[in-house]
Amino acid sequence: MSVEELEDLLKCAVCLDVFTKPTGLSCGHTFCLECLISVQERAKNAKFPECPLCKQKFRAKKSFYWKQSVLAIALIELLRTKTR
Numbered sequence: 001m002s003v004e005e006l007e008d009l010l011k012c013a014v015c016l017d018v019f020t021k022p023t024g025l026s027c028g029h030t031f032c033l034e035c036l037i038s039v040q041e042r043a044k045n046a047k048f049p050e051c052p053l054c055k056q057k058f059r060a061k062k063s064f065y066w067k068q069s070v071l072a073i074a075l076i077e078l079l080r081t082k083t084r
Contacts, residue, residue: 006075012032023069027056029053039052
């Protein structure tokens with residue numbers, strides 16, 4: 001796998017940048033923590049915001065309840081070492 005392919009896999013579908021604090025939803029999709037907070041804030045009238053990709057509803061939570069993706073964090077670190 002090339003560095004470019006790895007970078008594409010690690011891009012957030014909301015901000016289109018490599019994940020910052022990659023955080024997963026129960027549907028399995030991963031986004032930047034700040035992007036998830038933004039999605040939740042934009043849907044503040046909805047009790048259950050939707051995943052930006054699959055539209056599965058997720059329980060609105062405070063950010064510290066979401067799980068950070070350990071695998072994505074490790075891959076981002078690998079990507080950073082390859083692009084230096």
